[in-house]
Amino acid sequence: MEEFELIRKITPAYYRQPSVVKGVGDDAFVFRSSEDIVFTTDTMVEEVHFSRKTMDTHAVGYRALAANVSDLAAMGSRPAFYSVSLVLTPDWTDEDIIALYDGMEQLAGKHNMDLVGGDTVSGSQTVVAITAHGYLPPDKGRYRSDAADGDVIFVTGTLGDSRGGLEELMNPGESVSDYLIERHRYPEPKAAFAAGLTSLSRLCLNDVSDGIASEANEIATASGMRLHLQKEKIPVSEELKTRYPDQAGEWALSGGEDFELLGTVAPGDKEALLERARELDIRLTFIGTVSDSNLPEVLLHSSHGTETLQSTGYTHLKERR
Numbered sequence: 001m002e003e004f005e006l007i008r009k010i011t012p013a014y015y016r017q018p019s020v021v022k023g024v025g026d027d028a029f030v031f032r033s034s035e036d037i038v039f040t041t042d043t044m045v046e047e048v049h050f051s052r053k054t055m056d057t058h059a060v061g062y063r064a065l066a067a068n069v070s071d072l073a074a075m076g077s078r079p080a081f082y083s084v085s086l087v088l089t090p091d092w093t094d095e096d097i098i099a100l101y102d103g104m105e106q107l108a109g110k111h112n113m114d115l116v117g118g119d120t121v122s123g124s125q126t127v128v129a130i131t132a133h134g135y136l137p138p139d140k141g142r143y144r145s146d147a148a149d150g151d152v153i154f155v156t157g158t159l160g161d162s163r164g165g166l167e168e169l170m171n172p173g174e175s176v177s178d179y180l181i182e183r184h185r186y187p188e189p190k191a192a193f194a195a196g197l198t199s200l201s202r203l204c205l206n207d208v209s210d211g212i213a214s215e216a217n218e219i220a221t222a223s224g225m226r227l228h229l230q231k232e233k234i235p236v237s238e239e240l241k242t243r244y245p246d247q248a249g250e251w252a253l254s255g256g257e258d259f260e261l262l263g264t265v266a267p268g269d270k271e272a273l274l275e276r277a278r279e280l281d282i283r284l285t286f287i288g289t290v291s292d293s294n295l296p297e298v299l300l301h302s303s304h305g306t307e308t309l310q311s312t313g314y315t316h317l318k319e320r321r
């Protein structure tokens, strides 16, 4: 399958979003809008973000789009479009490439998204780079800088499972946890949840890609606030606790790639948040509070005392000088 045959095969037969003016097939994509537009991009590199030794390309495609949908969710927007830039090594078969697109389409269907473009080139290392767009009602952007004194901190889902799944895949033991592997391969970004909270006048959101130790610090810095997290309240699945009792706590804080939402709201908005979570059958846990501070920081409180939580998530380019 050469470049143009691939493009023919992946060109959508129809578009879900009525605002598409020109989709795949011309020099660029055109859409029409009266709302604010959110625009995000994330890149996945083979052997950094995924390995085909442990993951089929269907899951690679799904996860690459999930990382982008998760950022659209973290802005409070409704996902709409995505484009895909591929650098492919010669060992990718036609089936691998089609499965990659099928994986993306599986998640795109759930979020009513359209594939609207991309680029395809051969190269010496595989890279899957996705750009995604979402719609946002004016003034309903959900920023990291919007945490306020007295807010409560919440998180969706459970944390650390994706890291547990990665462990199962990379260093398999005698038995494997299908639950953890599934959580790693097919995470569920909470876009419908976030976009459905437009009744709230203020909401601070960040998505969990590097681990909440990192994302909580991003909120603290952007908002100029002190975040207090209660260690015992951080939601960890029974499966992770049972299989990795020694690592579960650490992975919940800095394992990353859970693609859940971490946020803060005024205490009076707790009930609206819980109601929305119930409607969508999403687990929602309140894990701390926000206080005013001259020094932005994250404190982790537990029965053993209080420590400063450093931003220990996944950071690229560290090896450079």
Ligand SMILES: Nc1ncnc2c1ncn2[C@@H]1O[C@H](COP(=O)(O)OP(=O)(O)O)[C@@H](O)[C@H]1O
Residues within 6 Å of the ligand: 042, 071, 209, 210
């Ligand atoms: N190479 C780059 N060029 C321009 N902007 C970048 C680059 N890398 C990251 N950014 C911007 O920096 C901000 C933080 O990026 P990042 O940490 O990757 O966020 P996230 O974890 O949500 O994906 C975003 O606004 C992103 O668009």
Ligand SMILES: Cc1ncc(C[n+]2csc(CCOP(=O)(O)OP(=O)(O)O)c2C)c(N)n1
Residues within 6 Å of the ligand: 042, 043, 047, 048, 049, 050, 051, 067, 166, 209, 210, 255, 256, 257, 314, 315, 316
């Ligand atoms: C083969 C493999 N090794 C390691 C990881 C773990 N890993 C890779 S990138 C990353 C953090 C998130 O990626 P990043 O590029 O920082 O995304 P962003 O923060 O921009 O959303 C993690 C935990 C993985 N998923 N697969």
Ligand SMILES: [Mg+2]
Residues within 6 Å of the ligand: 041, 042
């Ligand atoms: Mg990013």
Ligand SMILES: [Mg+2]
Residues within 6 Å of the ligand: 070, 071, 074, 206, 207, 208, 209
């Ligand atoms: Mg993000």
Ligand SMILES: [Mg+2]
Residues within 6 Å of the ligand: 209, 210, 314, 315
């Ligand atoms: Mg990152």
